[in-house]
Amino acid sequence: MSNFPIVATVLSMVLGLSVTRLLLGALTVFRIRRNATPDWVALVWAVMLFTTQMDFWWAVNTLPQVRGTFSFQEFLLLVLLALALFVASALVLPSRSEDELEGLRVYFEQDGRYALLFLSGYYLLGFIVNILLFGVSPLALWGAFDVIMIVIPLCVFAASSRKAYALLTVAFVPINIADLVISLLT
Numbered sequence: 001m002s003n004f005p006i007v008a009t010v011l012s013m014v015l016g017l018s019v020t021r022l023l024l025g026a027l028t029v030f031r032i033r034r035n036a037t038p039d040w041v042a043l044v045w046a047v048m049l050f051t052t053q054m055d056f057w058w059a060v061n062t063l064p065q066v067r068g069t070f071s072f073q074e075f076l077l078l079v080l081l082a083l084a085l086f087v088a089s090a091l092v093l094p095s096r097s098e099d100e101l102e103g104l105r106v107y108f109e110q111d112g113r114y115a116l117l118f119l120s121g122y123y124l125l126g127f128i129v130n131i132l133l134f135g136v137s138p139l140a141l142w143g144a145f146d147v148i149m150i151v152i153p154l155c156v157f158a159a160s161s162r163k164a165y166a167l168l169t170v171a172f173v174p175i176n177i178a179d180l181v182i183s184l185l186t
Contacts, residue, residue, distance in 0.1 A: 002068045038103075081125055
């Protein structure tokens with residue numbers, strides 16, 4: 001008997017909260033746009049996070065085609081993936097207008113960039129899950145993309161220069177798009 005309905009329900013609940021949190025952050029940025037300057041870097045990361053959420057949600061719905069049942073430990077690994085996306089969503093954009101009094105750039109540099117640690121954690125855990133649960137070779141094309149997608153957010157997090165983290169952000173966009181296309185085609 002398949003336990004996919006339980007797995008899908010819990011993952012969808014956490015992902016739904018994650019998307020909600022990200023959209024509420026975007027609305028906060030919109031609401032306070034006259035008092036606090038928006039910043040494209042944080043907004044690009046929010047969009048990349050949203051596409052990652054949608055990709056994961058799509059992958060969750062294809063799980064029964066790959067595997068019918070999951071152990072509790074495997075279920076917990078999948079929940080950790082969703083939780084990593086939730087925490088990243090909760091951090092990348094401010095949730096209250098008071099959080100962004102000095103502008104979105106300052107918010108991102110002080111607090112929002114911590115979302116990238118959880119985004120990298122999501123990609124790292126996803127890399128591990130793909131190998132352990134689904135028997136996918138880490139030497140496949142997706143593996144190379146995952147390694148790059150783990151490293152770039154970590155580099156953005158560690159970068160002290162605006163120019164460095166802005167360039168890394170721009171570099172991440174086509175990689176994320178290519179990874180999304182690969183994911184949807186396989």
